[in-house]
Amino acid sequence: MATPERSEPPARGAVAQKILDGGREPDPRFTLANERTFLAWIRTSLALLAGGIAVEAFTGSVFDPLTRTVLGTVLLGLAALLALTAGFRWVRVERAMRHGRPLPLPLIVPVLATGGAVAAVVLLVFLLIRPA
Protein backbone atom coordinates (compact mmCIF):
# COMPACT_ATOMS: atom_id res chain seq x y z
CA MET A 1 0.00 0.00 0.00
CA ALA A 2 1.43 3.32 -1.02
CA THR A 3 1.65 5.90 1.72
CA PRO A 4 0.65 9.41 0.78
CA GLU A 5 3.48 11.82 1.44
CA ARG A 6 2.61 14.86 3.48
CA SER A 7 5.08 17.08 5.20
CA GLU A 8 2.83 19.83 6.53
CA PRO A 9 1.11 19.43 9.92
CA PRO A 10 -2.21 17.58 9.80
CA ALA A 11 -4.94 19.77 8.40
CA ARG A 12 -7.98 19.91 10.63
CA GLY A 13 -11.45 21.21 10.23
CA ALA A 14 -12.55 24.19 12.28
CA VAL A 15 -14.75 22.02 14.50
CA ALA A 16 -11.95 19.56 15.28
CA GLN A 17 -9.60 22.43 16.05
CA LYS A 18 -12.09 24.02 18.40
CA ILE A 19 -12.74 20.72 20.18
CA LEU A 20 -9.04 19.93 20.58
CA ASP A 21 -8.43 23.39 22.04
CA GLY A 22 -4.92 24.22 20.83
CA GLY A 23 -1.85 23.06 22.73
CA ARG A 24 0.92 20.84 21.42
CA GLU A 25 0.42 17.57 19.55
CA PRO A 26 0.83 14.78 22.12
CA ASP A 27 2.73 11.52 21.60
CA PRO A 28 0.76 9.64 18.90
CA ARG A 29 0.73 6.54 21.13
CA PHE A 30 -1.20 8.46 23.79
CA THR A 31 -3.71 9.71 21.24
CA LEU A 32 -4.31 6.18 19.97
CA ALA A 33 -4.55 4.82 23.54
CA ASN A 34 -7.17 7.46 24.29
CA GLU A 35 -9.12 6.38 21.21
CA ARG A 36 -9.00 2.73 22.34
CA THR A 37 -10.18 3.68 25.81
CA PHE A 38 -13.09 5.56 24.29
CA LEU A 39 -13.95 2.52 22.18
CA ALA A 40 -13.81 0.26 25.24
CA TRP A 41 -16.38 2.51 26.95
CA ILE A 42 -18.50 2.60 23.81
CA ARG A 43 -18.53 -1.21 23.73
CA THR A 44 -19.59 -1.26 27.38
CA SER A 45 -22.34 1.14 26.43
CA LEU A 46 -23.38 -1.05 23.47
CA ALA A 47 -23.47 -4.07 25.79
CA LEU A 48 -25.86 -2.21 28.12
CA LEU A 49 -27.93 -1.18 25.11
CA ALA A 50 -28.12 -4.76 23.84
CA GLY A 51 -28.96 -5.86 27.41
CA GLY A 52 -31.78 -3.33 27.63
CA ILE A 53 -33.25 -4.50 24.34
CA ALA A 54 -32.78 -8.14 25.39
CA VAL A 55 -34.76 -7.52 28.58
CA GLU A 56 -37.61 -6.20 26.44
CA ALA A 57 -37.38 -8.85 23.75
CA PHE A 58 -36.67 -12.05 25.70
CA THR A 59 -38.07 -11.81 29.22
CA GLY A 60 -41.81 -11.71 28.53
CA SER A 61 -42.37 -14.88 30.57
CA VAL A 62 -40.22 -13.80 33.52
CA PHE A 63 -41.14 -10.19 34.30
CA ASP A 64 -44.40 -8.33 34.40
CA PRO A 65 -44.62 -5.48 31.86
CA LEU A 66 -43.83 -2.74 34.37
CA THR A 67 -40.61 -4.42 35.55
CA ARG A 68 -39.53 -5.02 31.99
CA THR A 69 -40.17 -1.42 31.02
CA VAL A 70 -38.33 -0.02 34.03
CA LEU A 71 -35.37 -2.39 33.72
CA GLY A 72 -35.07 -1.85 29.97
CA THR A 73 -35.30 1.92 30.31
CA VAL A 74 -32.70 2.02 33.08
CA LEU A 75 -30.28 -0.03 30.96
CA LEU A 76 -30.87 2.14 27.90
CA GLY A 77 -30.46 5.28 30.01
CA LEU A 78 -27.16 3.99 31.39
CA ALA A 79 -26.06 3.17 27.85
CA ALA A 80 -26.76 6.72 26.66
CA LEU A 81 -25.11 8.22 29.75
CA LEU A 82 -22.04 6.05 29.25
CA ALA A 83 -21.71 6.94 25.56
CA LEU A 84 -21.96 10.66 26.33
CA THR A 85 -19.50 10.44 29.20
CA ALA A 86 -17.08 8.43 27.06
CA GLY A 87 -17.16 11.07 24.33
CA PHE A 88 -16.70 14.00 26.71
CA ARG A 89 -13.98 12.15 28.59
CA TRP A 90 -12.14 11.50 25.33
CA VAL A 91 -12.18 15.25 24.63
CA ARG A 92 -11.04 16.13 28.15
CA VAL A 93 -8.18 13.61 28.07
CA GLU A 94 -7.13 14.83 24.63
CA ARG A 95 -7.12 18.45 25.84
CA ALA A 96 -5.26 17.56 29.05
CA MET A 97 -2.56 15.78 27.02
CA ARG A 98 -2.21 18.69 24.63
CA HIS A 99 -1.65 21.11 27.49
CA GLY A 100 0.44 18.81 29.67
CA ARG A 101 -2.18 18.77 32.44
CA PRO A 102 -2.91 15.76 34.67
CA LEU A 103 -5.54 13.43 33.22
CA PRO A 104 -9.09 13.79 34.56
CA LEU A 105 -10.46 11.16 36.94
CA PRO A 106 -13.05 8.77 35.51
CA LEU A 107 -16.13 10.01 37.36
CA ILE A 108 -18.34 7.59 35.47
CA VAL A 109 -16.84 4.58 37.26
CA PRO A 110 -18.74 5.03 40.56
CA VAL A 111 -21.91 5.86 38.61
CA LEU A 112 -21.59 2.69 36.55
CA ALA A 113 -20.76 0.55 39.59
CA THR A 114 -23.83 1.88 41.43
CA GLY A 115 -26.04 1.36 38.39
CA GLY A 116 -24.85 -2.21 37.94
CA ALA A 117 -25.34 -3.00 41.63
CA VAL A 118 -28.87 -1.51 41.66
CA ALA A 119 -29.85 -3.44 38.53
CA ALA A 120 -28.51 -6.69 39.99
CA VAL A 121 -30.40 -6.19 43.28
CA VAL A 122 -33.62 -5.33 41.43
CA LEU A 123 -33.23 -8.46 39.34
CA LEU A 124 -32.56 -10.61 42.42
CA VAL A 125 -35.57 -9.26 44.30
CA PHE A 126 -37.91 -9.85 41.38
CA LEU A 127 -36.58 -13.34 40.79
CA LEU A 128 -37.10 -14.17 44.48
CA ILE A 129 -40.63 -12.79 44.89
CA ARG A 130 -41.95 -13.95 41.52
CA PRO A 131 -44.65 -16.63 41.91
CA ALA A 132 -43.27 -20.05 41.09
Added chain:
Amino acid sequence: MRRPPARPPAEALHRDPGLQPERTVMSWDRTLLALFVAAVMFLRWYATVGLAALAPAGLCGLAAMAIHLTQRRRYGLQSLGVARERVEADVFSVLWMMVLVVALAVLGALAIWVI
Protein backbone atom coordinates in the same frame (compact mmCIF):
# COMPACT_ATOMS: atom_id res chain seq x y z
CA MET B 1 3.59 -23.08 -15.44
CA ARG B 2 4.71 -19.52 -15.21
CA ARG B 3 5.37 -18.07 -11.86
CA PRO B 4 3.80 -14.73 -11.10
CA PRO B 5 6.27 -11.87 -11.18
CA ALA B 6 8.05 -11.48 -7.87
CA ARG B 7 6.57 -8.70 -5.80
CA PRO B 8 8.83 -6.31 -3.96
CA PRO B 9 9.01 -7.18 -0.27
CA ALA B 10 6.21 -5.58 1.71
CA GLU B 11 7.38 -2.52 3.52
CA ALA B 12 6.30 -1.99 7.10
CA LEU B 13 4.25 1.18 7.46
CA HIS B 14 5.63 1.83 10.93
CA ARG B 15 8.26 0.49 13.32
CA ASP B 16 6.31 0.71 16.53
CA PRO B 17 7.00 -2.44 18.58
CA GLY B 18 3.86 -1.67 20.61
CA LEU B 19 1.77 -2.17 17.45
CA GLN B 20 -0.41 0.79 18.33
CA PRO B 21 -2.10 1.11 14.92
CA GLU B 22 -2.93 -2.62 14.88
CA ARG B 23 -4.39 -2.49 18.36
CA THR B 24 -6.46 0.57 17.61
CA VAL B 25 -7.82 -0.82 14.34
CA MET B 26 -8.71 -4.08 16.09
CA SER B 27 -10.43 -2.10 18.81
CA TRP B 28 -12.63 -0.61 16.08
CA ASP B 29 -13.23 -4.15 14.85
CA ARG B 30 -14.46 -5.23 18.27
CA THR B 31 -16.73 -2.21 18.31
CA LEU B 32 -18.07 -3.33 14.94
CA LEU B 33 -18.86 -6.73 16.43
CA ALA B 34 -20.61 -5.10 19.40
CA LEU B 35 -22.73 -3.11 16.92
CA PHE B 36 -23.57 -6.36 15.18
CA VAL B 37 -24.77 -7.90 18.45
CA ALA B 38 -26.89 -4.81 19.14
CA ALA B 39 -28.36 -5.06 15.62
CA VAL B 40 -29.30 -8.72 16.20
CA MET B 41 -30.99 -7.80 19.49
CA PHE B 42 -33.03 -5.13 17.74
CA LEU B 43 -33.97 -7.62 15.01
CA ARG B 44 -35.15 -10.11 17.63
CA TRP B 45 -37.45 -7.39 18.87
CA TYR B 46 -39.03 -6.97 15.43
CA ALA B 47 -41.92 -9.37 16.19
CA THR B 48 -43.06 -7.11 19.04
CA VAL B 49 -42.49 -3.55 17.90
CA GLY B 50 -42.11 -3.93 14.12
CA LEU B 51 -40.54 -1.07 12.21
CA ALA B 52 -39.42 0.67 15.40
CA ALA B 53 -36.88 -2.14 15.82
CA LEU B 54 -35.90 -2.26 12.18
CA ALA B 55 -34.71 1.35 12.07
CA PRO B 56 -32.11 1.08 14.85
CA ALA B 57 -31.02 -2.32 13.53
CA GLY B 58 -30.40 -0.75 10.14
CA LEU B 59 -28.53 2.11 11.81
CA CYS B 60 -26.26 -0.39 13.58
CA GLY B 61 -25.64 -2.15 10.27
CA LEU B 62 -24.80 1.09 8.48
CA ALA B 63 -22.40 2.13 11.25
CA ALA B 64 -20.70 -1.28 11.21
CA MET B 65 -20.32 -0.99 7.45
CA ALA B 66 -18.90 2.53 7.80
CA ILE B 67 -16.31 1.29 10.31
CA HIS B 68 -15.42 -1.65 8.11
CA LEU B 69 -14.95 0.48 5.01
CA THR B 70 -12.70 3.01 6.77
CA GLN B 71 -10.45 0.47 8.50
CA ARG B 72 -7.78 0.41 5.80
CA ARG B 73 -7.63 4.18 5.63
CA ARG B 74 -7.52 4.37 9.42
CA TYR B 75 -4.62 1.92 9.60
CA GLY B 76 -2.74 3.89 6.95
CA LEU B 77 -3.21 7.21 8.73
CA GLN B 78 -2.30 5.82 12.14
CA SER B 79 0.78 3.99 10.88
CA LEU B 80 1.94 7.13 9.15
CA GLY B 81 1.20 9.14 12.28
CA VAL B 82 3.17 6.79 14.53
CA ALA B 83 6.07 6.74 12.06
CA ARG B 84 6.13 10.55 12.09
CA GLU B 85 5.47 10.92 15.81
CA ARG B 86 2.42 12.95 14.95
CA VAL B 87 -1.05 11.48 14.64
CA GLU B 88 -4.26 13.30 14.04
CA ALA B 89 -6.80 12.75 16.83
CA ASP B 90 -9.86 11.27 15.14
CA VAL B 91 -12.42 13.78 16.42
CA PHE B 92 -14.98 12.97 13.74
CA SER B 93 -15.08 9.20 14.36
CA VAL B 94 -15.34 9.63 18.13
CA LEU B 95 -18.16 12.16 17.82
CA TRP B 96 -20.27 10.18 15.36
CA MET B 97 -19.83 7.03 17.41
CA MET B 98 -21.01 8.86 20.53
CA VAL B 99 -24.00 10.37 18.72
CA LEU B 100 -24.88 6.99 17.20
CA VAL B 101 -25.01 5.13 20.52
CA VAL B 102 -27.04 7.90 22.16
CA ALA B 103 -29.45 7.85 19.19
CA LEU B 104 -29.78 4.06 19.44
CA ALA B 105 -30.59 4.31 23.15
CA VAL B 106 -33.17 7.04 22.49
CA LEU B 107 -34.77 5.02 19.67
CA GLY B 108 -34.91 1.97 21.93
CA ALA B 109 -36.48 3.96 24.76
CA LEU B 110 -39.03 5.45 22.36
CA ALA B 111 -39.95 1.98 21.14
CA ILE B 112 -40.38 0.82 24.75
CA TRP B 113 -42.56 3.72 25.81
CA VAL B 114 -44.54 4.57 22.69
CA ILE B 115 -45.25 1.18 21.15
